[in-house]
């Protein structure tokens with residue numbers, strides 16, 4: 001599958017400053033594309049547009065030539081956020097957080113190192129790394145075709161980072177899911193990504 005953005009322009013209405021100007025990118029399912037740019041250049045904004053959280057003032061997002069909006073209620077481009085505690089409903093038990101995804105495979109949950117006992121807990125009863133594993137599991141539902149990873153391991157220790165990236169590379173290659181990876185860590189981008197794109201103003 002191919003994820004494409006064409007001539008994307010975007011600014012937040014409240015601020016007015018142009019964040020993206022005529023930006024285009026095309027990525028294939030077989031790729032893990034690293035997105036690099038200094039802070040404030042719009043990497044998170046790009047991810048939000050690609051996963052349907054924001055609508056650009058001009059330009060389009062296409063998945064296999066079809067506008068993303070035509071894919072129905074489940075967006076096949078899923079975003080994983082930097083701060084997992086902000087990405088889950090604090091009132092839901094973790095088993096219900098997982099259910100928000102698209103029929104997440106139980107085997108995947110096991111591979112991510114999620115312990116059965118965590119399922120009955122609330123988000124505040126888990127560490128950031130444990131919570132991020134749930135967010136990854138939720139994002140990898142059956143109909144997911146692209147994953148957008150926005151600084152997803154920045155706040156985690158090296159062992160957890162390594163476990164998560166090994167899992168993600170293996171799982172996305174197995175299912176032919178493409179990835180866009182946002183990180184300020186050049187070493188991580190170098191190890192994980194198959195191609196790098198610089199986001200210019």
Ligand SMILES: Nc1ncnc2c1ncn2[C@@H]1O[C@H](COP(=O)(O)OP(=O)(O)OP(=O)(O)O)[C@@H](O)[C@H]1O
Pocket residue numbers: 012014015019037038039040041042043044045046
């Ligand atoms: N909801 C919003 N409303 C108004 N302005 C916003 C909003 N979200 C982000 N911005 C602004 O848009 C610009 C781009 O933000 P964005 O988070 O996309 O950058 P980034 O490249 O991901 O930065 P970082 O590397 O620091 O995470 C910033 O100047 C930010 O202040």
